[in-house]
Amino acid sequence: xKSARKILGVFSLLVATCIVTSALTPxxxxxxxxxxxxxxxxxxxxxxxxxxxxxIVGGIDLSIGSVVALVGCLLPWLLVEHGxxxxxxxxGVLLLGLVLGLCHGMLVQRVRLQPFIVTLCGLLIYRxxxxxxxxxxxVGFQNGYKGLRSIVKTRFEVPGLDGFAIPSTLLILVVIxxxxxxxxxxxxxxxxxxxxxxxxxxxxxGGVRTDRYVVLAYVICAGLAGLGGMLFxxxxxxxxxxxxxxxxxxxxIAAAVLGGCSLRGGEGSVxxxxxxxxxxxxxxNAITLIxxxxxxxxxxxIGAVIIAGAVSDEGxxxxxxxxxxxxP
Amino acid sequence: MILQARNIVKRYPGVLAxxxxxxxxxxxxxxxxVGENGAGKSTLMKILAGDVAPDEGRLLVDGEAxxxxxxxxxxxxxxxxxxxxxxLADNLxxxxxxxxxxxxxTGPFLxxxxxxxxxxxxxxxxxxxxxxxxxxxxxxxxxxxxxxxxKALSTDARVLIMDEPTSxxxxxxxxxxFETIERLRDEGTAIVYISHRLGEIERLADRVVVxxxxxxxxxxxxxxxxxxxxxxxxxxxDLAADxxxxxxxxxxxxxxxxEIRGLRTARHPGHAVDLKVRPGEIVALAGLxxxxxxxxxxxxxxxxxxxxxxxxxDGEAxxxxxxSDAASAGIALVxxxxxxxxxxxxxxxAENLVLPGLARTATGGIIRRRSAERGLAExxxxxxxVRPAIPDLQAGGLSGGNQQKVAVGRWVGCEPNVFxxxxxxxxxxxxxxxxxxxxxxxxxxxxxxxxxxSSEMEELLAVSDRVVVMHEGRIAGELARHEATESAIMRLxxxxxxxxxxxxxxxxx
Numbered sequence: 001x002k003s004a005r006k007i008l009g010v011f012s013l014l015v016a017t018c019i020v021t022s023a024l025t026p027x028x029x030x031x032x033x034x035x036x037x038x039x040x041x042x043x044x045x046x047x048x049x050x051x052x053x054x055x056i057v058g059g060i061d062l063s064i065g066s067v068v069a070l071v072g073c074l075l076p077w078l079l080v081e082h083g084x085x086x087x088x089x090x091x092g093v094l095l096l097g098l099v100l101g102l103c104h105g106m107l108v109q110r111v112r113l114q115p116f117i118v119t120l121c122g123l124l125i126y127r128x129x130x131x132x133x134x135x136x137x138x139v140g141f142q143n144g145y146k147g148l149r150s151i152v153k154t155r156f157e158v159p160g161l162d163g164f165a166i167p168s169t170l171l172i173l174v175v176i177x178x179x180x181x182x183x184x185x186x187x188x189x190x191x192x193x194x195x196x197x198x199x200x201x202x203x204x205x206g207g208v209r210t211d212r213y214v215v216l217a218y219v220i221c222a223g224l225a226g227l228g229g230m231l232f233x234x235x236x237x238x239x240x241x242x243x244x245x246x247x248x249x250x251x252x253i254a255a256a257v258l259g260g261c262s263l264r265g266g267e268g269s270v271x272x273x274x275x276x277x278x279x280x281x282x283x284x285n286a287i288t289l290i291x292x293x294x295x296x297x298x299x300x301x302i303g304a305v306i307i308a309g310a311v312s313d314e315g316x317x318x319x320x321x322x323x324x325x326x327x328p
Numbered sequence: 329m330i331l332q333a334r335n336i337v338k339r340y341p342g343v344l345a346x347x348x349x350x351x352x353x354x355x356x357x358x359x360x361x362v363g364e365n366g367a368g369k370s371t372l373m374k375i376l377a378g379d380v381a382p383d384e385g386r387l388l389v390d391g392e393a394x395x396x397x398x399x400x401x402x403x404x405x406x407x408x409x410x411x412x413x414x415x416l417a418d419n420l421x422x423x424x425x426x427x428x429x430x431x432x433x434t435g436p437f438l439x440x441x442x443x444x445x446x447x448x449x450x451x452x453x454x455x456x457x458x459x460x461x462x463x464x465x466x467x468x469x470x471x472x473x474x475x476x477x478x479k480a481l482s483t484d485a486r487v488l489i490m491d492e493p494t495s496x497x498x499x500x501x502x503x504x505x506f507e508t509i510e511r512l513r514d515e516g517t518a519i520v521y522i523s524h525r526l527g528e529i530e531r532l533a534d535r536v537v538v539x540x541x542x543x544x545x546x547x548x549x550x551x552x553x554x555x556x557x558x559x560x561x562x563x564x565x566d567l568a569a570d571x572x573x574x575x576x577x578x579x580x581x582x583x584x585x586x587e588i589r590g591l592r593t594a595r596h597p598g599h600a601v602d603l604k605v606r607p608g609e610i611v612a613l614a615g616l617x618x619x620x621x622x623x624x625x626x627x628x629x630x631x632x633x634x635x636x637x638x639x640x641x642d643g644e645a646x647x648x649x650x651x652s653d654a655a656s657a658g659i660a661l662v663x664x665x666x667x668x669x670x671x672x673x674x675x676x677x678a679e680n681l682v683l684p685g686l687a688r689t690a691t692g693g694i695i696r697r698r699s700a701e702r703g704l705a706e707x708x709x710x711x712x713x714v715r716p717a718i719p720d721l722q723a724g725g726l727s728g729g730n731q732q733k734v735a736v737g738r739w740v741g742c743e744p745n746v747f748x749x750x751x752x753x754x755x756x757x758x759x760x761x762x763x764x765x766x767x768x769x770x771x772x773x774x775x776x777x778x779x780x781x782s783s784e785m786e787e788l789l790a791v792s793d794r795v796v797v798m799h800e801g802r803i804a805g806e807l808a809r810h811e812a813t814e815s816a817i818m819r820l821x822x823x824x825x826x827x828x829x830x831x832x833x834x835x836x837x
């Protein structure tokens with residue numbers, strides 16, 4: 001119920017932002033722009049769902065952006081510069097994401113390091129590796145690999161809506177979100193994961209192997225960051241290792257928190273996270289489209305909107321509590 | 329008369345912690361306050377030290393009525409409580425801890441020389457030859473306890489209240505502490521001393537005040553103090569086991585369902601514990617706070633690692649590497665702190681009830697039917713008699729007793745063979761207590777081996793077939809139902825039959 005309220009909150013914020021933006025600029029509600037928004041939201045949705053898993057078990061992953069960069073740069077580097085076949089390169093880079101997650105999980109759970117430290121170091125290391133391996137040179141598909149890139153480039157025309165098509169990335173997001181929802185709500189593992197985040201000690205006393213679920217969450221997070229990295233590079237075609245994926249971890253964490261994940265753990269909904277990711281994209285889009293907001297202050301605007309959302313959420317919570325206390 | 333407490337009353341929800349207690353403290357005297365767990369000792373000390381405000385009654389300092397709004401005000405009046413859990417910041421040095429909050433300063437700057445000399449003087453007074461610049465982290469528990477005393481003395485304390493100061497000290501450290509206490513007494517400080525260890529009380533106390541169920545029972549002058557007299561007045565009534573629920577239970581000789589063999593824990597490495605429990609038997613685990621009951625149960629369930637020993641179920645050695653192994657072997661633990669370890673307070677009752685048994689309602693990890701899960705929750709709700717029986721209610725919204733029924737009930741669905749319960753009725757009202765007792769009885773009659781650790785004498789006597797008493801990490805003795813009386817239990821729990829015994833066991837550990 002608590003998360004339903006949070007979803008409703010972030011959804012209202014999303015709708016309000018959309019209405020205000022479309023009132024301020026005619027370009028917002030164009031077929032091209034909406035399709036583009038859907039595509040970007042889908043890509044960010046994938047990595048945000050990963051971030052949500054880690055946050056649900058009470059952890060944090062700051063390395064998402066660097067995993068995106070490492071995987072995203074390695075893929076064209078392997079394919080184009082080294083002629084590695086697709087059937088090897090694609091599973092390889094995806095596996096790399098999972099392995100990095102396993103490392104994070106083991107360091108947090110077995111070595112008992114703090115998640116913040118582990119993934120902060122991940123952020124530095126993978127970024128450094130991406131730049132080192134590629135020699136800090138831009139990597140890209142150079143108009144090749146059209147078949148592979150069609151994974152994200154395919155558009156499904158909607159009859160009757162001129163110029164609008166559903167991007168294939170949206171379907172990818174739907175598949176991943178469905179899997180995540182089934183996992184969290186309908187499997188024993190998902191429930192154990194939520195219980196671990198809510199109260200690890202109580203879950204452990206209940207016979208839950210809390211250590212495994214913590215590791216699993218990091219594997220899922222980095223795995224989805226890796227998948228996201230692949231999708232991002234297929235989408236944009238080329239990347240500079242120095243800035244590809246920069247700040248993506250913060251967008252993912254912000255989306256997860258906006259969508260109802262508590263940094264204390266135990267709470268979170270996949271739908272909420274996706275709405276959170278959409279809100280982040282709409283905000284960025286609005287700043288780009290509205291003339292009188294200079295583009296270079298976009299982070300400041302995003303930060304301010306998130307803070308405003310959190311403050312009103314907290315205010316609303318207290319208001320409800322007071323009402324409840326007042327009328328027994 | 330430095331400090332007088334008159335007619336102190338303190339109520340907590342559901343409990344009358346103190347019911348009209350008087351206490352006088354005189355300069356140059358050691359007053360020991362004793363009583364069973366829950367007799368009201370700690371509450372009284374907190375009131376004397378301004379930690380807690382009494383609901384009724386008054387405090388007089390030097391004959392003048394006073395009200396302590398905070399520990400700070402009590403300290404200013406010269407009354408200092410040294411907490412059971414030490415409160416030193418171990419990232420600071422000794423001197424900084426002693427003067428914390430009262431540092432001599434000029435503007436924002438510490439007057440270093442003066443701080444050092446004041447801290448040194450306080451350390452001397454506490455009988456410690458220690459540099460104030462030493463780090464607290466590298467000090468042993470005994471020395472830390474003395475640093476706490478130095479800290480108290482540096483505030484010009486006239487009344488020192490010590491709550492179980494020796495609970496984590498070695499015998500040698502305790503001796504050093506006693507010498508310091510006696511010297512302070514001779515120099516005119518008043519000492520209020522709380523301890524479960526009657527040997528210490530015999531050695532130190534000039535006067536012993538006995539509390540029971542929140543009331544003053546009587547006081548003994550030094551010449552009258554003997555262990556037996558104290559124990560007798562602590563327990564008061566001498567109920568033998570009123571066999572009640574379990575009167576008709578008899579056992580045939582057979583293999584034990586649970587056997588604990590040579591189990592050692594990190595907390596009490598010096599003592600191995602052996603214990604056998606037959607199917608259908610309820611063993612009550614008695615002992616004072618810190619006797620090692622919780623550690624024993626946690627080690628059997630695999631929450632804490634064992635340092636040695638094995639667990640046998642129905643005669644077979646069973647590997648228990650963690651709680652999930654224990655759960656799948658059919659062992660259940662209902663932990664002492666249900667809020668921290670037992671329940672997910674923010675989740676629904678149903679969610680809590682099905683958590684350990686969740687895997688049973690699922691095929692290959694997918695929960696087959698929500699309705700199966702729902703059905704399990706509803707069955708358990710009914711069987712446990714949880715009120716209100718609303719599966720979707722937040723567990724945190726239930727009363728203590730009903731929360732406890734949920735904490736027990738979540739295991740019932742897994743049909744364990746061994747039930748371990750740590751303080752199953754703590755903070756539970758009388759009605760719910762009786763229901764939980766009946767529940768334990770039913771579990772045992774279903775063939776489970778039950779171990780229930782409890783600090784409540786009546787509970788120990790009412791729902792057990794056998795009482796096993798622990799003292800400082802070892803099993804001090806065992807009493808069959810017909811032998812179990814409050815004073816027999818208390819005698820074992822306070823360290824054996826005579827005071828010589830206590831000292832021997834302490835030095836051997």
